[in-house]
Amino acid sequence: MLDDTGRILSGVMLLTIVTIEFGGYFMTKIVRGQVPMTDFQKSFARAGHAHAGVLVILGLVTQVLMVSTTLTGPVAWIARLGVPVAAILMSGGFFAASAGKGRTQPNKAIVILMLGAASLAAGALALGVGLLIA
Numbered sequence: 001m002l003d004d005t006g007r008i009l010s011g012v013m014l015l016t017i018v019t020i021e022f023g024g025y026f027m028t029k030i031v032r033g034q035v036p037m038t039d040f041q042k043s044f045a046r047a048g049h050a051h052a053g054v055l056v057i058l059g060l061v062t063q064v065l066m067v068s069t070t071l072t073g074p075v076a077w078i079a080r081l082g083v084p085v086a087a088i089l090m091s092g093g094f095f096a097a098s099a100g101k102g103r104t105q106p107n108k109a110i111v112i113l114m115l116g117a118a119s120l121a122a123g124a125l126a127l128g129v130g131l132l133i134a
Contacts, residue, residue, distance in 0.1 A: 005080065006063035013059050013084055020056065023049045040105060041098045048094030055087030055120070062127055069130035079130050082123015089116030 002010060027049055029035050030042060037045065062083045071079055093113025097106040 006066055010060055010063045013056050020052050038104050044094045044098035048091040052091035059084035069134045071130040075126050078122050079126035082119050086116045086120035
């Protein structure tokens with residue numbers, strides 16, 4: 001059973017799937033050559049789309065697992081939000097870092113991807129430890 005916070009966050013995450021679906025539609029346009037992109041940009045678009053989908057699913061799983069911990073306070077929020085925030089930052093980081101006509105390497109927005117990776121690590125570590133000490 002989910003607590004109220006997990007239920008609300010899960011509902012919000014499920015609603016984001018519509019945006020991921022739109023991204024999938026956009027990916028079909030890229031693959032068909034309807035959107036001009038370099039190979040680098042195509043790779044980052046695929047990675048951004050994939051990370052969004054996988055991390056939203058993992059974020060939903062974290063909400064279910066949270067009820068099996070005794071975490072409270074800031075650590076509980078890190079465990080609860082680390083993965084969903086990573087879904088936003090990592091996918092956004094891939095897209096932002098490859099933005100720009102003819103780009104063949106990441107721009108400075110790659111830092112967004114790194115922040116997402118840190119959020120993912122923090123959330124996974126907090127929840128993992130929380131499960132082990134419960």
